[in-house]
Amino acid sequence: MRRLITVLLISLSAFVLQGCMFDVQNAEIMRPPKLPTELESVKTALFDYYGGGLRLMNPSSGVLRAAIQFIDLNGDQQDEAVAFFKDENEQNALKAAILYKDESGVWETLAPIVGIGYDVDQVGFPDLNGDGNKEIVVGWLGGSSLSKGLSVYQANDGLTDFGGGTGVYEEIFREVYTNFHIVDMDLDGADELVTFLLSRPENRAEARLYTLDADGVSRQDSVTLSSDAHRYERMTSGLVEDGRYGIVLDASLTGGATFSEALVEIDGKLIKRFGVSGSSENAPTYRFDFRLTEDVDQNGWIEIPTLISPLGYDRVAKRDVPWITQWNRWDSEENLIPVMKTYDDQRLGFRVTMPLIWNDTVTLTRNDQGIAFVEVQEDGIKRVKILEVLVIKRSDADLADGQIKSLGYFELARTMNHYYYGKTFSNDALTSVEFGMSDDQLLEAFELLN
Ligand SMILES: [Ca+2]
Ligand SMILES: [Ca+2]
Numbered sequence: 079m080r081r082l083i084t085v086l087l088i089s090l091s092a093f094v095l096q097g098c099m100f101d102v103q104n105a106e107i108m109r110p111p112k113l114p115t116e117l118e119s120v121k122t123a124l125f126d127y128y129g130g131g132l133r134l135m136n137p138s139s140g141v142l143r144a145a146i147q148f149i150d151l152n153g154d155q156q157d158e159a160v161a162f163f164k165d166e167n168e169q170n171a172l173k174a175a176i177l178y179k180d181e182s183g184v185w186e187t188l189a190p191i192v193g194i195g196y197d198v199d200q201v202g203f204p205d206l207n208g209d210g211n212k213e214i215v216v217g218w219l220g221g222s223s224l225s226k227g228l229s230v231y232q233a234n235d236g237l238t239d240f241g242g243g244t245g246v247y248e249e250i251f252r253e254v255y256t257n258f259h260i261v262d263m264d265l266d267g268a269d270e271l272v273t274f275l276l277s278r279p280e281n282r283a284e285a286r287l288y289t290l291d292a293d294g295v296s297r298q299d300s301v302t303l304s305s306d307a308h309r310y311e312r313m314t315s316g317l318v319e320d321g322r323y324g325i326v327l328d329a330s331l332t333g334g335a336t337f338s339e340a341l342v343e344i345d346g347k348l349i350k351r352f353g354v355s356g357s358s359e360n361a362p363t364y365r366f367d368f369r370l371t372e373d374v375d376q377n378g379w380i381e382i383p384t385l386i387s388p389l390g391y392d393r394v395a396k397r398d399v400p401w402i403t404q405w406n407r408w409d410s411e412e413n414l415i416p417v418m419k420t421y422d423d424q425r426l427g428f429r430v431t432m433p434l435i436w437n438d439t440v441t442l443t444r445n446d447q448g449i450a451f452v453e454v455q456e457d458g459i460k461r462v463k464i465l466e467v468l469v470i471k472r473s474d475a476d477l478a479d480g481q482i483k484s485l486g487y488f489e490l491a492r493t494m495n496h497y498y499y500g501k502t503f504s505n506d507a508l509t510s511v512e513f514g515m516s517d518d519q520l521l522e523a524f525e526l527l528n
């Protein structure tokens with residue numbers, strides 16, 4: 079046991095630099111999960127209706143990944159259910175069933191949408207014309223990843239009572255796409271559908287804006303995007319500039335670097351706010367490592383990440399640098415304004431929010447079991463430790479927990495696989511007492527990355 083602890087601590091203090099793996103999940107769950115009983119009753123209704131011969135299908139991309147989605151389609155505060163499945167009674171035809179609750183609380187099934195292709199890529203439920211009824215957008219996967227088509231389905235009549243079960247969702251629009259995003263960009267109560275097309279062979283990188291009115295779905299505008307993106311990773315919407323909602327598109331390059339482009343809508347036009355023409359390596363948002371945009375401080379404004387190298391890593395290979403993530407707001411003019419910094423350890427799955435008071439004399443060391451923040455003093459010679467985060471495999475931590483704690487570490491969090499411990503150090507030797515953290519401040523600054 080003593081040996082285990084010694085090994086852990088030696089390896090923590092050793093200055094072993096690790097490469098970084100990309101372990102990012104973009105399953106951002108927007109809605110709370112339904113009660114299991116509700117889900118079961120929808121499944122039962124569905125299996126009864128189809129005689130059991132169906133296989134539920136999860137959408138493979140986007141934010142909504144459940145095979146059965148609960149959504150209030152007609153705005154009466156009562157959720158309907160939309161289920162994606164293959165119907166084995168009809169040669170595995172891909173279908174989407176719409177279920178609603180009748181007056182006695184029983185799930186009733188409408189005639190299904192019959193899909194195109196062999197898999198469900200992405201789904202969304204926008205209210206494209208702002209009438210209070212939601213349309214259904216489904217991206218269907220065809221023969222290859224290049225042949226994805228989205229369809230927009232609209233209810234044939236007002237939807238108020240689903241025609242007593244005779245209501246039908248009709249396909250009103252069909253288009254190719256790579257990713258799509260739904261957001262009310264101009265905040266007029268009607269959602270816009272924005273599609274992204276990325277095709278290297280065709281040298282195409284484009285965003286398109288679609289709206290729905292009495293004449294159907296029409297393309298309002300399109301804008302050309304940076305040409306060297308390899309893949310679109312995520313679209314995030316929120317405030318991007320003064321009073322204006324927009325979409326930030328995160329794109330990756332071959333090799334794992336990422337960059338972002340921001341889109342806003344002005345008078346029905348899609349406007350690209352920054353980004354690049356030519357190589358995105360010159361983009362202001364370019365980052366060597368994989369980082370995705372988020373509203374990191376949860377205030378409605380979207381922050382775009384860039385990376386800065388901590389002190390002392392000038393001669394270290396880029397992939398071995400423990401990058402600090404700087405989160406930036408777009409100032410509506412020309413600049414990205416930093417609002418906060420975090421250290422994101424993608425491999426060990428945690429984030430430490432760095433206090434604003436920390437200047438660039440605070441740096442960090444990393445090994446495969448954690449990190450230590452230190453203040454560099456006396457022209458880079460002296461290093462004074464501020465805090466440590468120690469990450470121990472659960473199987474080891476179960477045995478050594480008591481001893482780890484006896485060495486001054488306290489538990490920050492635990493997951494299925496790891497225990498996370500923190501330790502703070504006395505401020506006496508720091509240039510400023512405020513560079514130091516209390517255990518409570520560290521607990522506050524620490525979070526798990528999922
Ligand atoms: Ca409803
Ligand atoms: Ca709108």
Ligand SMILES: [Ca+2]
Binds near residue numbers: 375379380
């Ligand atoms: Ca924010």
